[in-house]
Amino acid sequence: MSTRHVSIVPGLAPAAVEYVRAREWRMACERQSGAGGRFCGLFAGRGPMGLQANCVFAHADQDHVVCASAPGGEIDTIVDLFAAAEWDEREAHDCYGLRFDGHEPLRSLIDHPAEPDAWTVPIHGHDAYRVAVGPIHAGVIESGHFLFAVVGERILHLDLRLFYKHRGLQIAAEGRSLAEGLRHVQRVCGACAVTNTVAYAQACESALGFTPDRQLRQARTLLLELERLYNHLNDISAICAGVGFAPGATAFAGFKERAQRLNQRLSGHRFLFDTVALGASTLRIGQADALAAREELAALHQEEGRVWRELQFAASLQDRLDGVGALTRADAERLGATGPVARATGLRHDTRSESPRLAYRSFTPATLLRATGDVSARLNVRQIELEQTFAILDQLLSSRVTPGGVKPGGAEPGDFKPGDAALTGLGVARVESPRGETVCVVKTDRRAVERLHLRTGSYANWPVLVCATRDNLLPDFPLINKSFELCYACVDR
Amino acid sequence: MFVLLRHLGRVRREIALPRAQRCGSLALRHVDAGSCNGCEHELAASANPYYDLQRHGLGIVASPRHADVLLVTGQITTRMVDPLRRAYDAMPEPRLVAALGDCAIGHNTLGDPAQLAGPLEGILPVSLRIPGCPPTPQQIADALVDLMLSSRSSKIARCGCP
Incomplete structure (x- = not known):
């Protein structure tokens, strides 16, 4: 067993990688959770000694990856320790043939057997x-x-x-240059394009030992919040549509359109495609454009607030929301729920508050007074997050946006040197998407992608949706589904 | 509710869409055969008050059995070929297929070739291509209105005017 430790600014350190034998795998994972690590995904790969299982744990100071070779193609399951690992183990089995001893029955997930x-x-x-x-x-x-x-x-x-839309984008990226890998990640999901590409870029930069400068952090944070803005407006519209409340759905669809037109004006694309690059940002917003964008956002904020207040008094909407699709906080925690879904149950986790590679200063996760975990709570938490997003965007656009880049090492003197992290060649990044935490792991091999793994917020939340629908009425399912508003493309990849 | 409806009325007045040429209608059915969800967002947006596709007589229907046009998005995955063919087979004649977005047209597709079935043209007869990644709601609306006007002669659009 070998562990590499680097002392650094919390969160800026490249992930620590721990290699263990197959029989120590379960123990090593247990030790991580005992030390306060949060399970963030499991994935298989091919190493020099055959199949390999890898498990990512998030810690406050430094993420941790446990790797174990499984020469016989079999390894102990950890699904009894981390219920959130269920889909990950099924995927590893379907894609790599890795068997998990004790995960019975290991149902297929990506493969589509007829029976x-x-x-x-x-x-x-x-x-x-x-x-x-x-x-x-x-x-x-x-x-x-x-x-x-x-x-x-x-x-x-x-x-x-799911996985009807499995395009094999991760496998197709293997062996290609890091820049080409970015194009593959960009194609995964249109509505989470910025989150996925920022996660990939951060993972690559972390693997190569670079940290973003102030301008790059500002530009990426701006893009992430613009993405959250139109997605949350869309999700509120979708919940209104889910109960057939057409005026609310139409009003919020109009707000989403305005947010997307703003994206077009600021970045040249309605979905902010191709705005994220490796180690650099070319986004340039002058003083006048930034001011105009702030004014448009302020107007949008005011009108959105007025319509939101109207929704509070629309009985035909509100009467359908309470107690539907309720998720307990214990279930959310056990199943690894993330994003607005988790915060609606009272869990206080938002990756934005632990993102030193982005410009979220002293960010506090949204909290509800009545965290009931139902459709109503998921709707309300999105409105609180919209308020936060409007405030962050206003602050980020108070100065002009200029191109940025990366610098070697951490933000403080005495940090790791470039090349230090390249020893492992493994980068881990966690970014908060509109649907929850997206984790990206990139294994690099001489500046090419050796293995790419993307575990999006939607991937974490689909099994949670199953739990939230239990004991509900079948006609309420579309509404519960819309209150989660998960991507299929982000999962199918 | 009053404030909400007044808001919607004001939005409509400010957008001031030109009067639509009402010359029939087309019923549209959408199938996502492997897209990134961008085309779905834009197709749904073409029904928002800024574009209001329905005022032209273009509506999205729930079943292929009610549809004149099949709108296909995405690079076609092997798993979606069969559902796609079955949706097409369920459509009444005469019927049209439109490739919505660059992926469905076959431009710049990425992914594992083992999981992809190739461009839509090799699977169904495509009569309309709407390029863009994704095409904007305006481009979608313009292409579909043109299709409706041009297909009047072929009796696909149910014609309501002399």
Whole structure:
């Protein structure tokens, strides 16, 4: 067992990598969680000694990756220690053939076997029946299949079959240059394009031992918040549409359009595509443009606030939200829920408050007075986050935005030197997307991508959705689904 | 509710969309065959008050059985080929297929070739291509309105005017 320790500014250190034997794997993971580490994803890969299992843990000061070789293609499961590892282990098995001893039954996730037993939870008893939906849905929605087990109108269980849009983007990026890898990550999801590319760029920079300068931090934070703005406006519109409250849905769709037009004016693209580069930012916003953007944001903020207050008194909307799709705080924590979904249950975690590579100074996660964990709470937490986003954007646009770059090493003297981190060639980055924490791991091999793993906020939250739908009415599912508003593209990759 | 409706009325007045040429209608069905969700966002946005696709008689319907046009987005994955064909087979004649966005047209596709089924043209007969990554709601609306006007002669658009 070998561990590398670097003493540094909290969060700026490259991830510590710990290599353990297969039989020490479970113990090493247990030790991490005992030391306060938060499970952030598991992925398989190929190492010099055959298949390899890797597990990422987030710590306040330095992220930690536990790696273990599995020469026989089998390793102990950790799903009993971290329930959030369920999908990760199933994916590692489907993509790499890595078996997890003790994970029974190890149902397929990415593969689509014809027989239902291979991917569904069996349902026994009288009166239970199945309702199948998708992969093509009735609205303008992404493709994915839901299989409900129902008694009467009550949902017993939901089996998800996603990955209809599995494009193999991660595998396709392997062996390519880091810059080409960025293009692949950009293509993963349109609505989370900035988050995914910033996470990838940060992981690469961390692996190579660079830290962003002030301008780069400012530019990336601005782009991330512009992305959050139009996504949250879209999500509030979607919840209104989910209950058939057309005036609210239309008003917020209009706000989203204004936010996207602002994106177009500031960055040249309505979804901020191609605005993130490795180790640099070319975004340039002059004083006059920044001022105009601030005025537009202030006007948007005021009108949005006025319509939001109206929604509070719209009984036909509010009466549908309370107690629907409720998630307890304990379940959210156990299943590794993240983002607004987790904060709606009272969990106080937001990766923005631990992002030294971005310009969030003294950020405090949104909290609700009544963190009920239901659709109503998920709607309200988004409004609080919108207020935060408007404030951050106003502050970031109070000065002009100029091109930025990276500098070697950490922010303080005495930090690690460039090349130091390149010894491991492994970069880990965590960035808060509109849907939760996105974790990106990049293994570099002489400035090429050896292994890329992207675990988005949506990936973490899909299994949580299954938990939140249990015991709810089947006709309420579209509303619960919209209150999560998860990406399929981010998961299918 | 009054403030909300007044807000929506004011938004409509400020946008001041030109009067639509009402010359029939087309029912649209969308299938995501492997997109990044960008095209879906923009297609949905084309129904917002700034573009209001429905005023032209263009509406998105829930089933391919009710549709005249199949809008396909994304680079076609192997897993979506079968659902896509079944959606097309469910459509009544006459029917059209439109490739929405660069991916569906076959431009700059990325990904593992083992997971991709190639461009849409090799799977279904494509009669309209709407380029862009993603195409803006205005481009989508313009292309579909042109399609409706040009397909009147081919009796696809249900014509309501002499």
